[in-house]
Amino acid sequence: MASDTTNGTRTIKITGKEAMLKNKSYFKTSTGDEAGCAPKKGVVTSKIKGKVYYTAWSMDVKFEGENVVRHMDLMTHNHASMPGNTPTWPYLDEMAVSKEEGPCKDDIKKEKEACKEFTPHKADGPSPCPPDGKPSTKDEADAYADKTAAKECLRARRCQLSPYAPTGKQPGCCPGQTGHHVVEAGSFYNVGRGGSNSTAIEGTANYNADKAPCICVEGCNQYHGTHGLMHTYQSTAALNSGATTQALPLEGGKQTSVVSLTYKQAKTFGVDAVGKSFPESKCEPACLEAQLDAYHNKQGIDDSTQCRSIATGYKGDEAEKAANAAVVARSSRLAAASASAPSGR
Structure with a gap:
């Protein structure tokens, strides 16, 4: 070529x-x-x-x-x-x-094989998504997470990041899922994640949370389901990183005083959280990093870019222990269900 x-x-x-x-x-x-x-x-x-x-x-x-x-x-x-x-x-x-x-060779092949009977790989093929709507409670979020994790196609497709707000024919999450930014959207603003009250940190003005890469998770907020797991793992890693309060320049000439870390650190915390939250997906870390860099680097954000440290949801060492227990419990349920019924894609 x-x-x-x-x-x-x-x-x-x-x-x-x-x-x-x-x-x-x-x-x-x-x-x-x-x-x-x-x-x-x-x-x-x-x-x-x-x-x-x-x-x-x-x-x-x-x-x-x-x-x-x-x-x-x-x-x-x-x-x-x-x-x-x-x-x-x-x-x-x-x-x-x-x-x-x-870096994405194995994940691409895995998704293609697991999803070959589903759209878009099969013309007029069905969707692999469960028919449920978005969960509104913790129990509903956990149940929906079990359903998606039980499907080989959706386990594999988890490794394919997608925009938070897909446009046109861009891929997106199942109707019952939500997109979670693997590098937290709030990382690039003094407050919030890009609304009218937010000001971009210097050098990150081109970032757009709607277009940034997300992983598909279950749970309507930062406390429920696998959405909550991602927040717990990322937030705890940020809290334990030793990051300190610094004055960061903002677009427009002002400054903000925030706990800061680098994009590389935030990226590492997010990629690690994917591995911990979704062990059955076996996403290749280098592939996740490549997808994240493909978007963020294009916006002028590189490994040395200073970001705001984000810590939301249940966080801290005890919260991470609880998250680990939840992951083990889900894996046990999946293994038991797989042993008692024919596996499905």
Whole structure:
């Protein structure tokens, strides 16, 4: 695919070849595992063998005034317009032949196999989602979490992050789930998460909570179900991080005094929380990080960006012990149900 580069650098070459640039360069043809004659073809763009654009790039290195893309940065597939077909895929290029490289390779294959009988992989296929509406109590949230975790497809799909507020044909959560920001949305504001009373921390003005990557969870607030588990694990990690109060500059020239940590720390806490909350999903941490970086890096946020530390929901060491017990209990229920009934996707 690299030999199909279009609109690369003109004056700077690497080993005699042009380099790819942010929002400018693309590959003419996306190939591999095409939808063939299926009428829908690409789920979002209705294309096969469409263009390929990068969705992440270096924040530090620029050629000819544009950010340079890197090996294994995320990219679209069968692109026709923004967004391209979703989910986006890591850049494998020559190594795609052997399928041995790329941070999301295993999670992509796992989801594709587990969900092959469901939409969007099967034309006119059913949804894998349970029919229930959003839970309103703790017991309802726990019951819905059991139902989703019992389905192989939804366990695998948990590893695919999606926007908090999907638009068009972007993927989203089941009707009974809610999106939880793996890097807390409030991290980038002095207060709140982007409302009229919020001011962005300097360097994060392009962040949009509705477009930021989320994991699908169960529970209508930060205390219930798996939603509560994520908050407990992330908040406890933040509290135990040793983060201190600092004066951070805000967009517009003012300052705010908040407990602060870096985006890298917040990202690590979120990824770790996914592993603890959803052990059956077995999400690859490097794949989660790649998806998070693909969005946040594009907004000018990198590992060193200072953020507000967020601690909400049940938090602290005792709360984490209770969360651990809840995860073990759910895993035991799932194992018992699996042993007594045929497994379903």
